[in-house]
Amino acid sequence: MARIYQIPSHARTWLTLGIVAASLPQLLRGPLWQAALLLLVLGWRALIERQRLASPGRLVRLALLVATVAATWRSFGRLHGPEAGTALITSLFALKYLELVSKRDAYVLIVLGYFVCATVLLFYRGPGAALYVSGCLLLLTASLAGINYSDTHARRRQHVRTAAVLLGQALPLAVVLFILVPRVAPMWSMPLGGGQARTGMSDTMSPGQVSSLTESSALAFRVEFQGPPPPPRERYWRGLTYSYFDGTTWSQARPRGWRDRDTLYRGRGAAPPWYQSLLAARGDAAGYRYRVIMEPSQRRWLYALAVPFTDLDGMGLARDWRLVADHAVDTALGYRVHSVPAARAGALTLEQAERDLMLSLPEGGNPRARALAEQWRRQYRDNSARVNAALGYFRQRPFHYTLQPPRLSGDTVDGFLFGTRRGFCEHYASAFTFLMRAAGVPARVVAGYQGGEMNAGEYLQVRQYDAHAWAEVWLSGQGWVRVDPTGAVAPERVELGLRGALQRAGDGADAALGGIGRLPLLFQLRQWVDYLDFNWQKWVLGYRQDQQRALWQRLLGGVSPWRVGLALMVSLAVFAAVLGAWVLLRRRDRPITPLQREFHRLRRALARRDLTAPAAASAAELAALVSRARPTAARAAGHWRCLFEQLAYRGEQPPARAELAALARRRRALLRALRR
Amino acid sequence: MQALDKALAQVGSVVLGKTEQLKLALACMLAGGHLLIEDLPGMGKTTLAHALARVFRLDYRRVQFTSDMLPADILGVSVFDPDSRAFSLREGPVFTQLLLADEINRATPKTQGALLEAMEERQVTLDGATRALPDPFFVVATQNPVTQAGTFVLPESQLDRFLMRISLGYPSPEVERALLAGGDLREAARALKPVIDPSGLIKLTAHVAKVRATDELLDYIQRLLEATRADDRLEAGLSPRAGLGLLRAARAWALLHDRNYVLPEDVQAVWSAVAEHRLQSRQGGSVAAMTQSLLQSVPVVRH
Numbered sequence: 009m010a011r012i013y014q015i016p017s018h019a020r021t022w023l024t025l026g027i028v029a030a031s032l033p034q035l036l037r038g039p040l041w042q043a044a045l046l047l048l049v050l051g052w053r054a055l056i057e058r059q060r061l062a063s064p065g066r067l068v069r070l071a072l073l074v075a076t077v078a079a080t081w082r083s084f085g086r087l088h089g090p091e092a093g094t095a096l097i098t099s100l101f102a103l104k105y106l107e108l109v110s111k112r113d114a115y116v117l118i119v120l121g122y123f124v125c126a127t128v129l130l131f132y133r134g135p136g137a138a139l140y141v142s143g144c145l146l147l148l149t150a151s152l153a154g155i156n157y158s159d160t161h162a163r164r165r166q167h168v169r170t171a172a173v174l175l176g177q178a179l180p181l182a183v184v185l186f187i188l189v190p191r192v193a194p195m196w197s198m199p200l201g202g203g204q205a206r207t208g209m210s211d212t213m214s215p216g217q218v219s220s221l222t223e224s225s226a227l228a229f230r231v232e233f234q235g236p237p238p239p240p241r242e243r244y245w246r247g248l249t250y251s252y253f254d255g256t257t258w259s260q261a262r263p264r265g266w267r268d269r270d271t272l273y274r275g276r277g278a279a280p281p282w283y284q285s286l287l288a289a290r291g292d293a294a295g296y297r298y299r300v301i302m303e304p305s306q307r308r309w310l311y312a313l314a315v316p317f318t319d320l321d322g323m324g325l326a327r328d329w330r331l332v333a334d335h336a337v338d339t340a341l342g343y344r345v346h347s348v349p350a351a352r353a354g355a356l357t358l359e360q361a362e363r364d365l366m367l368s369l370p371e372g373g374n375p376r377a378r379a380l381a382e383q384w385r386r387q388y389r390d391n392s393a394r395v396n397a398a399l400g401y402f403r404q405r406p407f408h409y410t411l412q413p414p415r416l417s418g419d420t421v422d423g424f425l426f427g428t429r430r431g432f433c434e435h436y437a438s439a440f441t442f443l444m445r446a447a448g449v450p451a452r453v454v455a456g457y458q459g460g461e462m463n464a465g466e467y468l469q470v471r472q473y474d475a476h477a478w479a480e481v482w483l484s485g486q487g488w489v490r491v492d493p494t495g496a497v498a499p500e501r502v503e504l505g506l507r508g509a510l511q512r513a514g515d516g517a518d519a520a521l522g523g524i525g526r527l528p529l530l531f532q533l534r535q536w537v538d539y540l541d542f543n544w545q546k547w548v549l550g551y552r553q554d555q556q557r558a559l560w561q562r563l564l565g566g567v568s569p570w571r572v573g574l575a576l577m578v579s580l581a582v583f584a585a586v587l588g589a590w591v592l593l594r595r596r597d598r599p600i601t602p603l604q605r606e607f608h609r610l611r612r613a614l615a616r617r618d619l620t621a622p623a624a625a626s627a628a629e630l631a632a633l634v635s636r637a638r639p640t641a642a643r644a645a646g647h648w649r650c651l652f653e654q655l656a657y658r659g660e661q662p663p664a665r666a667e668l669a670a671l672a673r674r675r676r677a678l679l680r681a682l683r684r
Numbered sequence: 685m686q687a688l689d690k691a692l693a694q695v696g697s698v699v700l701g702k703t704e705q706l707k708l709a710l711a712c713m714l715a716g717g718h719l720l721i722e723d724l725p726g727m728g729k730t731t732l733a734h735a736l737a738r739v740f741r742l743d744y745r746r747v748q749f750t751s752d753m754l755p756a757d758i759l760g761v762s763v764f765d766p767d768s769r770a771f772s773l774r775e776g777p778v779f780t781q782l783l784l785a786d787e788i789n790r791a792t793p794k795t796q797g798a799l800l801e802a803m804e805e806r807q808v809t810l811d812g813a814t815r816a817l818p819d820p821f822f823v824v825a826t827q828n829p830v831t832q833a834g835t836f837v838l839p840e841s842q843l844d845r846f847l848m849r850i851s852l853g854y855p856s857p858e859v860e861r862a863l864l865a866g867g868d869l870r871e872a873a874r875a876l877k878p879v880i881d882p883s884g885l886i887k888l889t890a891h892v893a894k895v896r897a898t899d900e901l902l903d904y905i906q907r908l909l910e911a912t913r914a915d916d917r918l919e920a921g922l923s924p925r926a927g928l929g930l931l932r933a934a935r936a937w938a939l940l941h942d943r944n945y946v947l948p949e950d951v952q953a954v955w956s957a958v959a960e961h962r963l964q965s966r967q968g969g970s971v972a973a974m975t976q977s978l979l980q981s982v983p984v985v986r987h
Contacts, residue, residue, distance in 0.1 A: 600986060603900070607985040626948040626984035656900040656985075658945040 013110050018164045019154020020057070023118070024050065026147035027105060030124045033132060033140075034098040039083040042095065045076065046102045053105055064106055072103055094127040114155050121148045133340070135544040146171050177587065184579040187559065188572060209247050209309070209455050213434055213477060214257040224472035228457055229302040229311055230542055231468040238296055238313065240459055241502050242349075244478065244490060245311040245470060247456035249328045253445075255370040256420055258438060258453050263361035271327040274334070275320025282327050282355065286315060289354030301342045301545050308333045311456055311470075313347035314490070315354075328452070328488075340545050355487045358450060366450035366482060374421040374442065381446030391449045391483050395491055398443050402436065402496040405429060409498035433494040433501070437477040440493035450482035454490070458502065463535050467542055602668055603656055610648070610675045617682055627652045634678065641681035648674040688714075688888075688940055691879040695735040698873040699728050701859035705850050707940060708957050709736060709824075714936035716889045717847020717929065718803050718823040720788075720961065727852045729826040733784040734873040736824065740885050741878035742781035743818065749791040751834065755798035762811045773810055778802050781818050781882060785825040789835040799823070800842045820885055840964065847929050848954070849961035888939070895935035896945040904948050904984055905931055908955070911982045912963060917974055919964040930958045948984045955979055 015023060028046070035043045055061040064072070076099045077087065084092035101124050104117045125144045129137060149171035157167070229245075237243075250258035262271055273283045296313060310323060310331035318325070323333045323343065333341070358366070369378075384397045406429060413431040416423040421442045424435050431439075437453050444451035458476035460468040478492040495502040560567045564575050611621055611630060619637055621630050631649035635642035651671050655663040663671075688710070695706050709732060712719045721729045730746070737744035747758060760776035777783065778799065788796060802808050803823050807816045825846070828835060843849070855863060863869070880888070897905075905927060913921025922930075931946075933954040938946045960975050 601900075604985050604987065608987045611987075622980065623987075624980055624983050626952075628947070628949055629984075653947060657898050657947050658896065659898065660896075662899075 013108055013114065014057070015108065015114060015151075016154060016157065019151050019157070019167065021164055022147050022154055022167060023114075023151035024053075026118075026121055026144060026151050027102065029140075029144045029147055030121050030128070031098050031102060033128045034094055034124070037131065038091075038095045038098070039079075041079050041083070042099055042102075045099055049102045049106050053108075063109065069103075069107055072106070073100075076100065076103060090130055094130065097127060098124055111155065115152075118148050118152050118155075134541050138544070138548075142175070146175060149174055181580070181583055184576070184583065187556070187563075188576045188579065190556070190572070209307070209475065211248065211307075212257050212259040213250050213438070213453060213455055226472045227303050227538070228305075228470045228472055228474065229300050230545070231460065231470065232299045232301070232466065232546070233468070234297040234299075237298075237462065237468060241495075242313070243459050243468075244313065244454075244476075244492075245457040245460075246314055246316075246330060246454055247309045247311045248454070249330060249480070250453040250455065251365050252368065253370060253438075253442065255373050258441075261365060263359070263365045265361060272324045272332060273320070273326075274324035283325065286351050286354035287317075290315070290317065290348045290351040293348045293350040295346055295348030295350070297344070297346050299342055299344050301340060301542070302337055304339055304341075305337045308336050310337070310341075310343065312345045313349075315348055315351035317346045317348065317351075318343055342546070352487050352489075356485070358482055363450055363482075366452055367445050367448065369442065369445050374419045376422045377419075377425055377439070377442055378446045380425070381443045384443075385447045391481070392486075394447045394449050395444065395481055395483075398440055398447070399491070399493060399496045401443075402440070402493050407431075407436075407497045409494065409501060434477045436493040436497060437479050440491065441479045444479070444481055452480050454478050454480050458492075463542070464539050466539075469538060469542075601662070603652075603663055603671075606668060606671055606675065607652065607656075609672075610678070613675070613679055617679075619682075627656070634682070638682055640684060641678060644674070644678040644681035648678050687880050687884070688942075691739045694739045694876050694879055695732070698735045698869045698876065699732050699852070700862060700869075701855050702728075702852055705852055706732070707937070708848055708850050708954065711933055711936040711940050711954060712848045712957075713740070713820075713822055713885070714888055714892050714939060715847060715929075715932040716820070716892075717932065718825070718845060720843070720846040720849040721824065721826045722829060722849055722851045722961075723826065723853070724828065727854070728869070729852065730784065730786065731870050731873050732852070733782070733824040733826075734870065735876055736822075737782040737784075738873060738876040739879045740782075740820075741881050742820070742822070742885075744782045744784070745777045745780040746784040746786060747777045748786045749788050749795070751790055751792060751836075753791050753795045755795050758795065758799050759802065759808050759810060771811065773813065773815065775815075776808075778808060779815075779817060781820055782822045782824065785823055787828055788825040789827045789838055791836065793836055793839070796836065796838060796842065799825075800845050803845050820882055820889070840962065843961045844923065844925060846961065847933060848957040850957050892932065892936045892939050894944070895938050897931060897935065898945070900985075901946050901948065901951070902931075903986065904982075905934075905951060907982050907986070908951070908959075908978065911978050912959065915974070915978065917966055917969065918971075919966050922959060922962055926958065926962050930954065933958050952979055 028050075031042075031046055035046065052061065052064070056063055077096070080087060080092060080096045080099065084095060086092050087096055097120075101117070101120050104113070104120060108114055108117065122145070125141050125148070128141055128144070132140075146168065150167040153170040153174070154164075154167040231237075248260060250260060252259050252261035262268075270280075273280055279287070300311060302310065310333055312318075312331050315329050316325065316331055318331065322335075323331050326332055331343075331345070380401075384394045388394045388397060408430045409432070410430050411432055413424075413435060414428045416428065421439050424431055424439050425443075441451045441453050455475075455477045457470045457474040458478070459474050460470040463469050476494070478490060478494065480488045480490050483489050492502060557567050560572060560575075564571050607627065611625065614621060614630065614634065619633055621633050625633070627649045631642075631645040634645035648671070651667075651674055655667055655671060659667075692703075692706060692710060695710070696703060699706060709719055709721075713736065721732065723729055733746075734744065736742075756776065758776045758778050760779065761774050762771045763774050764770075765772050785799060788799070791799075802817065806819075806821055807814055809815075827838070854860075908930070909922050909924075909927045912918060915921070930951065934946050934950040937950040937954050938944070941950070943950075956972065956975055956979075960971055963971050963975060965971050965974060
């Protein structure tokens with residue numbers, strides 16, 4: 009009968025822990041049967057190890073394999089793609105544990121475990137995830153060390169120490185590879201669609217949509233400014249504009265007859281006139297320079313302050329100053345923006361089709377609002393006066409800012425303006441834009457985020473609860489001007505952010521934010537964690553092709569392949585040399601003693617005088633060598649030998665400095681005697 | 685130490701021309717270790733054992749090992765005494781101060797094992813009762829080279845129980861001539877006068893343990909041990925027990941030369957006798973040459 013490989017018991021613990029740890033993230037995310045499968049395998053394996061059960065035969069293994077593949081197909085509808093593939097790999101990893109027949113199988117299992125660890129990082133990517141995966145690697149490496157240790161009495165802990173040393177030694181190599189290995193697009197941008205929920209703004213706005221976002225304190229994006237950040241009341245992060253209203257819902261629209269390329273410039277081909285005029289208006293105005301690091305949103309729109317200029321790499325600028333990514337943002341995305349408010353002046357003409365869209369209203373409905381607007385239109389000739397009239401209206405009537413507005417139905421604008429008068433930013437933005445259009449002022453709703461918190465004075469965190477909607481109106485001579493009707497009702501919303509506004513209003517919705525305002529310590533802790541996460545995003549996940557090239561340029565003075573290749577080789581060589589030197593030096597566990605040095609001083613001095621003693625010579629042999637060759641020096645040699653033996657083999661304590669000096673004197677006397 | 689010199693001279697008067705081996709044998713006894721003498725028959729092994737027993741005035745017994753021997757033939761046996769109606773132990777030949785185990789490799793492993801166990805434990809357990817062996821207790825075993833027919837090779841684990849292994853070898857022509865002229869030396873050995881009594885031997889053994897070995901010297905011994913372990917011509921390196929034995933033997937050698945501290949030369953003198961029988965070569969070849977070459981390659985003073 010063939011011998012079945014037995015994992016040494018001191019390695020088994022680590023292997024089992026490593027398997028469970030590496031599989032756990034998938035088990036938490038995937039279908040329940042995967043956890044059941046792993047438990048089954050672990051139990052079975054334990055019984056095999058105790059020799060209560062035989063190893064499964066070929067038929068049983070085949071049946072398990074078919075069942076696993078079928079279950080994966082049933083759960084995911086396919087076998088390829090990141091989710092299904094990872095699930096399948098993780099299950100097969102568990103199954104492999106069942107068929108350990110030879111030591112080779114154990115190697116395959118552990119290497120597969122490393123691969124499963126790598127798949128974890130497809131789905132989880134914070135510093136926490138990296139730490140967790142490092143832990144898994146430690147366990148797997150410990151088991152790898154364990155199965156290579158034949159001594160049955162090996163200590164478990166010793167494997168972990170070995171593994172930690174190995175991983176520590178691998179770390180500099182990993183850093184070098186991280187910096188130098190080129191990012192290959194298909195590997196570094198695996199699409200992970202579908203599985204993740206879309207968060208943030210949607211492409212339509214109806215009452216209640218933005219306020220639902222405020223229940224989430226999830227991060228939307230972070231901004232790192234070069235230079236001072238703008239004051240809070242200027243932090244309007246534009247994401248979308250809504251130009252079409254059907255009576256209840258605002259949505260994005262293009263002017264009639266226009267096509268995509270009329271409104272979006274992706275940086276390819278000739279720049280359209282509107283873009284050129286924006287550039288011209290920008291001139292060399294300072295504005296704000298910053299880098300946005302966006303969380304995956306599964307949407308294409310990007311957020312920026314008004315009028316954003318970028319390198320248009322992988323994104324385009326829309327005519328209404330929105331940034332639109334070429335693909336939905338499915339991994340953390342960093343982009344640099346230069347926002348110049350003064351560039352608004354570059355858009356001072358409104359084409360007819362555009363004007364028509366910005367004034368369009370549904371056929372009927374909301375008669376009272378229309379009547380009010382009509383009254384302003386007749387009363388004021390000037391558009392800005394009409395805007396002020398509307399803002400004054402919001403300010404003077406008893407409007408109330410709340411996260412829990414009463415439900416509206418039918419003519420929602422009328423119901424809000426003249427009935428409930430309680431609402432959230434989208435109610436104000438929607439009603440204001442409606443009034444403006446009815447009063448003949450071109451207007452649109454803008455959605456995005458407003459405000460954000462500075463963390464450690466280094467970067468701004470913008471969270472989902474900072475979601476906001478406001479309006480922009482067209483004023484001849486000024487172009488599009490931002491108007492925030494919410495600010496007219498609740499100025500603190502703009503100045504202090506949502507949390508401040510709600511605290512001041514005494515609104516019970518503070519609880520909706522997880523009550524974080526009430527626990528300063530917890531808040532502080534969360535800020536720290538976020539700080540860590542930010543730097544991780546910035547330096548590790550955000551390290552993509554462009555930064556890599558910039559770093560190469562700075563470190564290597566160029567990005568040509570041979571330069572990078574050479575740098576890689578040199579780094580590896582340096583690494584190997586350092587490791588080698590360390591291994592060699594470490595062999596000398598204790599430094600050589602002064603006495604030993606003295607001995608070899610004489611040995612070398614004799615060798616220079618053609619009295620070469622073997623490397624393994626003792627003091628007596630040295631003396632005998634001298635006596636044989638130069639009988640005249642025999643006495644001096646005897647003196648030296650006597651003292652050396654006295655100090656080395658007779659003394660209770662290591663020799664004192666004076667004794668060593670005496671020995672050196674006898675050595676010199678011996679050498680003098682040789683000269684005679 | 686005069687007494688030791690005298691003892692050496694006494695033994696030397698019956699085992700001619702083998703001073704180096706006699707000193708090793710004496711050092712082995714001073715170190716409290718058992719001695720294995722490997723030689724062809726008729727080389728004076730028995731005479732040596734006899735002489736050693738005489739000069740230290742030790743009880744002496746000799747057992748000729750044969751293949752049909754049982755453990756009881758060495759250790760003793762419980763017999764029922766009809767008068768006292770009780771079992772009493774009839775002690776075997778092992779209950780003596782110096783046991784000459786002649787041709788130990790003729791006995792079956794079982795019998796060899798019984799003796800070697802007694803050597804290690806310095807006690808014998810029979811029928812549940814444990815009896816201590818006399819103090820001092822030495823075994824001088826002789827062995828024919830294993831190529832001879834009808835022998836059972838002693839396994840390494842048991843060879844380890846012997847502190848030293850020596851072989852006397854053929855005498856030089858002059859000595860042989862003297863032998864032929866001189867008559868029966870075994871009779872002469874029996875007539876040797878004691879020089880040191882057993883209690884004196886015990887004192888000397890205690891003295892050996894006090895001979896100073898400095899860190900420098902211990903380092904040297906350790907380097908030697910490590911060298912045997914790193915040498916891939918050898919099956920396995922020396923055990924820590926072998927290392928302790930080496931140190932003890934070196935101390936005894938130093939004492940034999942009237943020094944109360946160990947020199948590297950002492951270690952080198954006992955090295956082959958202590959190390960050789962515990963090592964096995966991996967691909968054939970002479971272990972003796974390998975142990976000697978190790979001694980040449982390991983630096984006495986680290987550099």
